Amino acid sequence: MYQHFILIASSYTEGTRIGFHLSAEKQIEKSIIEDKMMRISQIKRDDVGVHSFMTDSQDWESVIKLDSFFEDVIVCPSFEKFEEALMYDSKISAIDVAKFFLAVKPMSHLKIQKLVYLAYKEYLFKYRGSLFEEKIVAYKYGPVVEEVYQTFKEYGADEIKIDDDKDNTAYILKDIHLPQAMGRMLLAKDVEKIVPTLLKVVKEYGDFSGGQLVDLTHSEKGPWD
Numbered sequence: 001m002y003q004h005f006i007l008i009a010s011s012y013t014e015g016t017r018i019g020f021h022l023s024a025e026k027q028i029e030k031s032i033i034e035d036k037m038m039r040i041s042q043i044k045r046d047d048v049g050v051h052s053f054m055t056d057s058q059d060w061e062s063v064i065k066l067d068s069f070f071e072d073v074i075v076c077p078s079f080e081k082f083e084e085a086l087m088y089d090s091k092i093s094a095i096d097v098a099k100f101f102l103a104v105k106p107m108s109h110l111k112i113q114k115l116v117y118l119a120y121k122e123y124l125f126k127y128r129g130s131l132f133e134e135k136i137v138a139y140k141y142g143p144v145v146e147e148v149y150q151t152f153k154e155y156g157a158d159e160i161k162i163d164d165d166k167d168n169t170a171y172i173l174k175d176i177h178l179p180q181a182m183g184r185m186l187l188a189k190d191v192e193k194i195v196p197t198l199l200k201v202v203k204e205y206g207d208f209s210g211g212q213l214v215d216l217t218h219s220e221k222g223p224w225d
Contacts, residue, residue: 002025003053005051010047025058036079091189092131093133094145102160104202113145115206116145118205118217119197
């Protein structure tokens with residue numbers, strides 16, 4: 001018989017579940033498992049599932065045969081690749097921030113751009129760090145993140161809605177199913193800083209129109225001044 005040690009987590013970037021698989025005849029050395037668990041704990045991801053059981057073969061197919069729960073898991077070629085995927089997901093992008101706001105309420109492309117900028121400004125002033133890595137550039141109607149512009153420009157002035165029912169990449173965190181945009185933020189490295197910042201921006205500016213936010217970001221001594 002063979003022991004299998006399996007780690008599973010949601011991958012936002014891959015849009016699926018990813019895993020690390022280790023097997024050995026009879027029993028895996030305790031020190032090896034402890035090392036993997038210690039390294040995972042340093043990444044600070046709450047959604048990593050741990051599984052250990054026996055099958056009559058060391059290959060992954062025997063795992064799927066035992067339990068179809070593992071059927072759609074993409075197994076990383078090494079533990080280092082699994083770590084890398086988890087750490088990459090801990091960073092958020094400007095698109096992630098935009099989708100978070102859209103998960104709260106439908107809004108226009110113009111309004112999204114302004115809220116994304118205000119969130120970046122709020123986070124920068126409070127924590128002296130960048131909320132996301134994308135650059136903010138000057139457009140006619142104020143600060144714009146080019147990646148957000150390219151993603152949502154097709155909607156023009158129409159309101160944009162996220163249909164979570166059609167999203168197959170919903171997150172499962174501690175048995176709670178969350179919409180992708182919300183669950184994504186809970187995977188972020190600084191979730192305790194990021195989520196309150198975004199909610200503060202929604203509370204303060206969520207009822208503003210896109211035009212009002214343009215005026216705000218262009219006002220004298222305003223955020224864009």
